[in-house]
């Protein structure tokens with residue numbers, strides 16, 4: 001199985017269009033230690049021909065342009081794509097807006113949890129993807145399935161999906177109750193285990209959003225060949241400290257990397273072969289490869305994703 005991280009930034013990308021924080025400024029200035037990143041998405045293939053996207057970011061057009069594997073094959077029909085399916089792990093804008101760029105009556109399949117499919121159904125703009133051409137299929141809140149192309153042919157890629165601690169999408173929060181609890185453990189935020197049908201022992205777990213690591217999740221990750229995990233923030237109050245927002249990571253449904261309850265501490269001792277942070281926010285100091293935080297994360301055995309990073313399993 002091949003995995004390609006085609007977008008390693010959180011929503012907004014890096015640099016974000018309106019962000020004037022020091023990291024975005026450094027990335028814009030072309031700093032060699034602070035590299036730009038596109039928005040959160042992963043591509044996977046069991047056979048190197050058919051590709052499955054995990055999340056469709058607003059940057060998808062550029063991600064396809066930068067990734068030859070995702071482009072129509074030279075010998076293929078006039079209109080065609082190797083992208084056979086898109087699996088959505090939540091309904092956030094950074095994970096679903098790219099679907100709108102995949103219009104043009106090109107068949108592929110969408111997989112998402114029932115409540116995310118309900119969001120697509122309730123928003124007629126997504127009907128640019130005619131469900132008779134782009135079938136919408138349920139991702140189980142807890143269960144395994146084989147990813148199939150729009151005609152029902154197996155792609156060779158298997159997925160086990162499961163709910164993780166998270167949150168409803170930002171645009172579904174009740175604005176009249178800003179202090180209400182919008183957290184959700186019931187499938188608004190999903191994780192997936194991905195493997196090639198031939199080799200279940202070499203699975204990757206992809207969890208780009210996660211509010212907390214509980215013992216159930218620790219058990220799932222025990223001994224994993226590869227874990228791609230929510231790396232939004234380094235510290236929970238990072239956006240407040242940077243002066244760019246009022247929300248903590250917890251309020252946004254994202255666990256911090258550091259601290260006793262952070263992902264590095266909570267995922268330690270699990271014998272994970274390769275642990276990689278994805279979905280990195282523009283305030284996260286690890287984006288600077290010369291920072292003490294970057295060094296600390298690397299010393300803890302974690303990698304920090306960059307666009308184009310490949311994982312072979």
Ligand code: MLT
Pocket residue numbers: 010011012092093094170209252253
């Ligand atoms: C998130 O990961 O918290 C979301 O992408 C936020 C957003 O929708 O902007």
Ligand code: MN
Pocket residue numbers: 010011040092094095279
């Ligand atoms: Mn996001």
